[in-house]
Amino acid sequence: MEINTFLQNFADLLDDTDATLIKQETVFRDLEEWDSLTALSLIAMADEEYSVKLTGDDIKSSNSLNDIFEIIKNKG
Amino acid sequence: MKANIKAISYYLPESVLTNDLINQEFPEWGIEKISAKTGINARHISAKDEFSSDMAVKAAEKLFAEHNIDKSEIDFLLFCTQSPDYFLPTTACIIQEKLGLETTIGALDFNLGCSGFVYGLSLAKGLIAGEMAKNVLLITSETYSKFIHPKDKSNKTIFGDAAAATLISSEKGFCTLGNFVFGTDGKGAENLIVKQGGMRFPVSDKNEDIVDEFGNVRNDKNLFMNGTEIFNFTGEFVPQLTEAILEKSNLAKEDIDLFVFHQANKYMLNHLRKKIKIPEEKFFIAMEECGNTVSSTIPIALYEAQKQGKVNNCKNVILAGFGVGYSWAACNLIVE
Numbered sequence: 231m232e233i234n235t236f237l238q239n240f241a242d243l244l245d246d247t248d249a250t251l252i253k254q255e256t257v258f259r260d261l262e263e264w265d266s267l268t269a270l271s272l273i274a275m276a277d278e279e280y281s282v283k284l285t286g287d288d289i290k291s292s293n294s295l296n297d298i299f300e301i302i303k304n305k306g
Numbered sequence: 307m308k309a310n311i312k313a314i315s316y317y318l319p320e321s322v323l324t325n326d327l328i329n330q331e332f333p334e335w336g337i338e339k340i341s342a343k344t345g346i347n348a349r350h351i352s353a354k355d356e357f358s359s360d361m362a363v364k365a366a367e368k369l370f371a372e373h374n375i376d377k378s379e380i381d382f383l384l385f386c387t388q389s390p391d392y393f394l395p396t397t398a399c400i401i402q403e404k405l406g407l408e409t410t411i412g413a414l415d416f417n418l419g420c421s422g423f424v425y426g427l428s429l430a431k432g433l434i435a436g437e438m439a440k441n442v443l444l445i446t447s448e449t450y451s452k453f454i455h456p457k458d459k460s461n462k463t464i465f466g467d468a469a470a471a472t473l474i475s476s477e478k479g480f481c482t483l484g485n486f487v488f489g490t491d492g493k494g495a496e497n498l499i500v501k502q503g504g505m506r507f508p509v510s511d512k513n514e515d516i517v518d519e520f521g522n523v524r525n526d527k528n529l530f531m532n533g534t535e536i537f538n539f540t541g542e543f544v545p546q547l548t549e550a551i552l553e554k555s556n557l558a559k560e561d562i563d564l565f566v567f568h569q570a571n572k573y574m575l576n577h578l579r580k581k582i583k584i585p586e587e588k589f590f591i592a593m594e595e596c597g598n599t600v601s602s603t604i605p606i607a608l609y610e611a612q613k614q615g616k617v618n619n620c621k622n623v624i625l626a627g628f629g630v631g632y633s634w635a636a637c638n639l640i641v642e
Contacts, residue, residue, distance in 0.1 A: 245339060266460050266520040267343055270537050274577045277541060286534030
């Protein structure tokens with residue numbers, strides 16, 4: 231699993247956010263577009279792309295997109 | 307003896323919570339975008355003095371009028387709600403009186419949410435097969451809006467109030483009830499809950515509002531839904547549930563002409579559909595004008611599918627309900 235593909239997959243979930251803002255160190259919670267439905271989209275993406283079950287607690291305990299990436303990688 | 311669904315009608319309260327109204331209250335929420343994903347444009351909200359029995363009566367009266375049904379032939383009433391008028395008496399008894407049903411009928415309430423309609427069908431089938439009833443009136447009615455905190459934008463966006471009335475009969479209907487499969491896992495109880503109001507935690511007047519990570523406000527007397535957990539629960543169990551009902555009915559996925567799942571929200575339904583690999587044209591979605599109406603979503607969708615002529619050409623239909631409890635169930639319908 232590759233970080234750039236993951237970041238691209240995450241950027242694809244968003245409609246109004248400039249893809250250049252989506253980096254490894256991005257604090258996803260601070261993105262204006264981040265809401266409960268985006269959280270569900272992230273869970274769906276982890277399931278569809280990586281066959282990984284990401285939990286609400288996984289998201290809560292993460293800060294950066296890299297944290298999420300690491301969790302998915304470890305669960306995969 | 308076979309049990310058949312003879313007719314369905316439903317009732318939506320008059321007051322409508324539109325996207326515009328939500329937008330006025332929560333301009334930062336971006337309701338148009340949210341609504342494009344959830345597939346919900348409007349939700350009907352019960353009046354202050356309108357309760358689940360009132361809505362149940364309206365749905366049943368509509369059923370009698372719309373399908374020319376003689377109410378004296380009903381010999382059993384099953385009422386599904388999680389927002390009953392009282393602790394006691396049983397709301398079904400109140401409905402019997404308000405509807406003017408015979409006093410010789412059996413009547414009971416059962417408490418289930420999104421799985422309730424399918425469970426109700428299974429109980430109706432049991433009553434008919436056991437020759438304890440010939441015409442069972444199944445009513446689902448829910449006023450979740452009364453549980454939701456006025457500042458809980460997520461739940462306000464998703465849930466609407468509604469009641470649906472279905473007549474299940476030993477006489478021929480538009481479809482026959484086939485097999486049923488069930489599931490229960492109380493481990494999920496805390497993920498979809500109204501904590502206060504029962505005996506364990508009476509409603510407190512000292513509740514403090516809690517703001518969650520997404521800015522939704524609620525306290526312990528309100529409806530709480532852990533969206534991410536519910537999403538994962540359905541992703542895990544609904545594919546298995548679908549497999550189980552196909553296996554029990556000795557049918558292949560390709561044999562099914564129409565799938566009608568609990569209409570939770572379009573986003574989740576499409577995720578499930580892709581996961582289970584159901585073609586889009588065989589997967590019915592109808593929640594745009596009423597939102598997630600809990601136990602009434604399946605009968606409402608089935609009614610709309612029939613109205614659009616999507617049921618008549620079918621041979622096999624699968625229904626699946628899943629949610630609060632956790633509780634889930636599925637059945638197959640054989641269209642006559």
